[in-house]
Amino acid sequence: MSNRLPLKLHIPAPTTRPGCAPDFSHMVFPAVGATRRPDVFSAEPQMRDLPYGMVRVLDSDGLATGPWNPKLDPAFLLRGLRAMLLTRLFDERMFRAHREGKTSFFMKSTGEEAIGAAPSMVLGPEDMCFPTYRVVSYLLARDYPLIDLVNHNFSNVADPLKGRQLPVLYSARAFGFYSISGNVGSRFGHAVGWAMASAYKKDDKIALAYIGEGTTAEGDFHEALTFAAVYHAPVILCITNNQWAISTYQGMAGGEETTFAARAIGYGLPGLRVDGNDFLAVYAATEWAAERARGNHGATLIEFFTYRASGHSTSDDPSKYRPVNEAAEWPLGDPITRLKQHLIAIGAWSEVQHEALEHELFALVRAALKQGEAIGTLGASKPACGEMFECVYKEPDWRLTEQRQELGV
Amino acid sequence: MPTMTMIQAINSGLDLMLARDPDVLIFGEDVGYFGGVFRVTEGLAKKHGDTRCFDTPLSEGGIVATAIGMGAYGLRPVIEIQFVDYILPAYDQLVSEAARLRYRSGGEFWCPITVRSPYGGGIFGGQTHSASPEAIFAHVCGLKTVIPSTPYDAKGLLISAIEDDDPVIFLEPKRIYNGPFDGHPDQPVRPWSQHPASEVPDGYYKIPLGNAAVVREGRAVTVLAYGTMVHVSLAAANESGIDAEVIDLRSIVPLDIDTIVASVKKTRRCVIVHEASRFAGFAAEITTLIQERCFYHLEAPVGRVTGWDTPYPHAFEWDYFPGPARVIAGMRRVLEG
Numbered sequence: 001m002s003n004r005l006p007l008k009l010h011i012p013a014p015t016t017r018p019g020c021a022p023d024f025s026h027m028v029f030p031a032v033g034a035t036r037r038p039d040v041f042s043a044e045p046q047m048r049d050l051p052y053g054m055v056r057v058l059d060s061d062g063l064a065t066g067p068w069n070p071k072l073d074p075a076f077l078l079r080g081l082r083a084m085l086l087t088r089l090f091d092e093r094m095f096r097a098h099r100e101g102k103t104s105f106f107m108k109s110t111g112e113e114a115i116g117a118a119p120s121m122v123l124g125p126e127d128m129c130f131p132t133y134r135v136v137s138y139l140l141a142r143d144y145p146l147i148d149l150v151n152h153n154f155s156n157v158a159d160p161l162k163g164r165q166l167p168v169l170y171s172a173r174a175f176g177f178y179s180i181s182g183n184v185g186s187r188f189g190h191a192v193g194w195a196m197a198s199a200y201k202k203d204d205k206i207a208l209a210y211i212g213e214g215t216t217a218e219g220d221f222h223e224a225l226t227f228a229a230v231y232h233a234p235v236i237l238c239i240t241n242n243q244w245a246i247s248t249y250q251g252m253a254g255g256e257e258t259t260f261a262a263r264a265i266g267y268g269l270p271g272l273r274v275d276g277n278d279f280l281a282v283y284a285a286t287e288w289a290a291e292r293a294r295g296n297h298g299a300t301l302i303e304f305f306t307y308r309a310s311g312h313s314t315s316d317d318p319s320k321y322r323p324v325n326e327a328a329e330w331p332l333g334d335p336i337t338r339l340k341q342h343l344i345a346i347g348a349w350s351e352v353q354h355e356a357l358e359h360e361l362f363a364l365v366r367a368a369l370k371q372g373e374a375i376g377t378l379g380a381s382k383p384a385c386g387e388m389f390e391c392v393y394k395e396p397d398w399r400l401t402e403q404r405q406e407l408g409v
Numbered sequence: 410m411p412t413m414t415m416i417q418a419i420n421s422g423l424d425l426m427l428a429r430d431p432d433v434l435i436f437g438e439d440v441g442y443f444g445g446v447f448r449v450t451e452g453l454a455k456k457h458g459d460t461r462c463f464d465t466p467l468s469e470g471g472i473v474a475t476a477i478g479m480g481a482y483g484l485r486p487v488i489e490i491q492f493v494d495y496i497l498p499a500y501d502q503l504v505s506e507a508a509r510l511r512y513r514s515g516g517e518f519w520c521p522i523t524v525r526s527p528y529g530g531g532i533f534g535g536q537t538h539s540a541s542p543e544a545i546f547a548h549v550c551g552l553k554t555v556i557p558s559t560p561y562d563a564k565g566l567l568i569s570a571i572e573d574d575d576p577v578i579f580l581e582p583k584r585i586y587n588g589p590f591d592g593h594p595d596q597p598v599r600p601w602s603q604h605p606a607s608e609v610p611d612g613y614y615k616i617p618l619g620n621a622a623v624v625r626e627g628r629a630v631t632v633l634a635y636g637t638m639v640h641v642s643l644a645a646a647n648e649s650g651i652d653a654e655v656i657d658l659r660s661i662v663p664l665d666i667d668t669i670v671a672s673v674k675k676t677r678r679c680v681i682v683h684e685a686s687r688f689a690g691f692a693a694e695i696t697t698l699i700q701e702r703c704f705y706h707l708e709a710p711v712g713r714v715t716g717w718d719t720p721y722p723h724a725f726e727w728d729y730f731p732g733p734a735r736v737i738a739g740m741r742r743v744l745e746g
Contacts, residue, residue: 128482161515171514178481179514183505189471190506193478193486200434200460200484207478219498223471230466391512392550394519394574397619397663 012251018319022329029275029331032056033066037284040291044270051261051271054305057280062341070284074348080121080279081343083141084113084336086361090136090146091310093365094153098314102377103153107168109134111277111309111327114335115240117141118282119208122290123176130178130191130209132240133168134308142175146364150372156381158372162390163383185211185220188237192228195235195293206293208236208286213260213303214245217253221263225301229267232298236289239263239301240276242308247321261303269301276304277335280342305332385409413609414601416586418560419449419525422567423487425613427457430485433571435462437472437489437525446491447527447586473499473524477507480520480576487571490526493580494540499524507576508551523570523577528556529637529684530721531584531594531730539721541685543635546578547661547694553577555618555660558585558639559606562659565616573618582636590637591644592732619663623672627654630678630740633669633695635661638682638731645736653740661691666698673703678743680712682736687715709746714739 016023035053038046055068064071091108098106109116116135120142123129129138136149151158153167161171171179178187178194191209198205211221216239228235239260243250253260264271270292274285282304289300309327311318318324343349375381389396389404396404413421426433435450441464444451454462465472469490476486490496496503503524511519530539546554555570555577557563563581570577584590588598601607625643629652634642639657646653654672658665673679679699681692692713699711714731722729 161513164515165513169513171517173514173517179510179518181505181509181513183501186474186501186506189474189502190478190481193475193480194482195478196475197479197482197484200479201482219470220474223466223468223474226466226468227471227475391516393553394511398666 012256014249014251014322016323018321018323020323022323022326024329024331027331030054030056032059035068037067037288040288041295041297044268047270048265051259051264051273051303053273055272055274055281055285056278057284058278058338058342062338062345064280064342068281068284070280070287072280072283074343074346076121077279077339077343078349080117080141081336081339082357082361083117083120083137084279084339085357086140086364087113087117087137088336089358089361089365090140090149093369094150095314097369097377102373103155103167104378105167105314106153107133107313108310109136111330111334112240112242112306113137114279114282114339115238115276115304115306118279119236119238119286122283122286123206123208125176126205128176128178128191128194128205128207130187130194130207131180132184132210132212133180134240134242135210136170139170139172139175139177144172144175146368147371150368151375154372154375154377154381156372156376156378157383158375159383162387164387164391185215185218188220188224189227191235191237192224192233195233196227196231199234204294206234206236206290208238210238210240212245213239213241213250213255214248214253216260216263225263225267225269228299229269232296234293234296235299236286236293237299237301239303240306241303242306244308244312244318244322246312246316259303261301264301269299271301271303273303273305275332276306277330277332277338279335279339307332410608410610412602412607413560414587414607415557415560415563415581416447416449418564418609419567419581420451420453421609421611422564423450423453424456426487426568426571427453427461429613432484433487434460434484435487435489436465438465438467438491440464440489445489447583449525450489469495469499470502473502473507476522477502477510477520480522481510481518485521485523485571487523487525490524492538493526493528493542494537496526496542503546503552503576503578504549508549511575512551519574520576521574523567523579525579525581527583527586528580529582529584530726531590531637533723533726534721535723536720541683541716543580543661544685544689544691547691551575552662553618553660554580554662556580556582556635557659558582558636558657559589559604560601560609561606562616562622564609565614566618566659568613569615569618572615577618580636584637585640589640592641592730593644594727616659618660619665621659621665621668622657623654623668624657625653625655627652628676629653630680630743631656631672631676632680632682632736632740633658634682635659636684638684641731641733642682642736645733645740648733649737649740651737651740651744669695669699670702673699674706677706677708680714680736680739680743682714682731682739684716684731686718687713688718690715709743712739712743
């Protein structure tokens with residue numbers, strides 16, 4: 001051994017664990033309205049402060065303020081509120097259906113509803129979203145039929161994905177919603193390729209992709225950013241930083257050292273950090289990036305800063321690795337509560353109306369579940385077994401034909 | 410009819426498809442201005458424009474992911490992985506994404522991509538430029554794997570691959586890019602121009618995937634091969650005087666099981682030849698298929714002549730490579746069996 005200083009291996013760890021009081025004091029957020037909104041076509045080198053700021057619109061009184069205020073019509077905002085609330089109620093009811101043994105698996109998006117709903121309302125019907133499994137609000141903001149979600153989650157005879165895919169990993173081409181996979185991150189580059197194809201065809205469609213902060217450690221993330229930057233792909237690349245990848249806190253993906261939005265700087269892409277629980281901020285940032293993409297100014301990386309209020313999935317128990325009441329203490333609040341507060345503050349909504357909406361949406365969810373249950377829950381009903389052998393190839397080869405005969409279906 | 414090398418024939422196929430279908434585009438490392446390290450895409454960027462044939466970052470995973478996204482949009486990307494030895498960073502994309510997209514999306518999305526890549530040894534490329542990983546693609550449900558052995562087949566199979574609506578791995582035996590190498594490294598290289606299958610039409614034609622070719626008829630033993638090993642097997646048959654029936658599989662997925670079974674039932678003996686290592690190699694699958702379908706016709710156990718179960722060794726290239734002497738020995742074993 002030399003007489004040099006012994007080296008130390010650093011293993012990041014969150015500040016709090018089960019049994020501790022939640023502590024977010026290390027998180028310092030710029031004030032509402034403090035982060036500037038550059039002209040949409042600004043050059044990237046002039047915007048390198050943005051990844052360290054935070055796009056915020058709603059203040060603590062629920063009023064919209066600052067340069068990022070998208071100045072949206074209340075009726076439009078109510079559509080957003082409705083999509084988020086529907087998502088929350090659907091998630092809760094579906095989660096319960098799992099506990100009742102009606103399906104094998106489910107994942108909630110509680111606390112992250114704005115991150116799916118607002119971009120869905122920015123993008124057009126022809127644009128393509130490359131989702132994660134926690135943005136079903138993207139579909140519900142487009143009036144995707146609840147019954148199709150239920151049938152898929154029950155893998156019953158009416159499952160649009162024919163019983164081949166795990167619950168929650170939806171695909172809905174007609175709604176601009178790409179096929180999800182459980183291999184996290186592996187579609188991030190598809191969004192870039194899809195956007196490049198649109199540019200290649202001189203089309204006007206853009207793509208938007210989501211990835212979790214934990215998955216930014218995968219090569220797929222960096223490959224996608226490289227291609228997006230090199231070819232000026234018309235794509236919006238979104239990191240959902242919900243603080244947790246199952247039990248792995250965001251510091252394990254590099255969040256102790258810098259912001260995830262700042263990953264953009266190394267690629268020469270604009271990076272925005274956004275309050276993901278502020279519907280107006282999420283909308284404004286996505287709209288800014290969409291205008292940039294449509295104007296042939298290429299890709300934007302957006303970090304939506306949020307908190308995964310539920311467990312990772314029905315198989316997870318977050319009380320084993322984080323304080324149980326963290327979600328309630330999240331300094332950026334709840335996206336539904338905050339949009340509701342805003343709409344009430346501007347006189348466009350009331351507690352009574354909100355309660356009525358909750359009842360209306362709950363009835364829709366309950367009716368969809370009942371309808372799905374009548375068709376059949378997992379195991380009680382399934383698509384024709386022959387579907388197992390379809391769509392491996394466009395046309396089955398002799399192996400599949402023989403094996404199908406062997407199984408007798 | 411013009412005479413072409415395999416490189417020229419593949420170039421001709423790409424050129425023709427670029428002209429024929431505006432949704433076809435080519436990208437990969439060094440394939441644009443320079444025309445690729447093996448010159449397969451030479452002149453295409455200049456002729457068709459740099460949005461039709463362009464360079465990429467050195468990122469195999471990124472290249473395949475981009476192609477899948479383009480395929481889902483509706484294009485038909487033809488991408489090059491410079492050496493198949495470098496395809497492994499993209500294996501996740503091929504297995505978890507390209508191969509399953511149609512299946513898991515209920516048929517809503519699919520990706521008609523063609524992944525071209527030089528493969529195989531015999532060029533003193535050592536363990537990083539010589540791999541034959543066809544079995545790891547054949548094992549993946551949803552992928553097709555095509556391996557031509559002549560210029561004529563290369564162009565016709567390539568056009569079929571590009572027009573196919575499923576993802577196709579198109580492996581190009583780089584040892585025979587410039588001539589039909591028969592496994593004798595000590596003998597002068599024969600040019601393609603002396604081989605009848607170097608006559609390649611300038612125009613459009615297709616060879617369907619899943620159709621093997623009987624390249625030498627015989628009655629004593631069936632020899633199944635693909636890529637470079639077709640020429641090695643023919644040399645072995647000719648040099649030994651064994652009445653071997655040599656079959657070029659041309660694609661291993663889809664596999665032309667009918668041609669294999671008909672030949673083995675006729676000759677009652679079979680040897681499978683591939684350059685890839687033996688254990689769990691593609692010959693193992695064919696052997697099983699033959700014993701399932703032809704067991705009572707067989708006069709001897711099915712034989713395998715393959716690379717050894719080692720990485721491709723640089724100094725021992727010709728000790729590893731299953732040349733004509735080993736193929737002859739393999740045929741004799743099953744003839745005596």
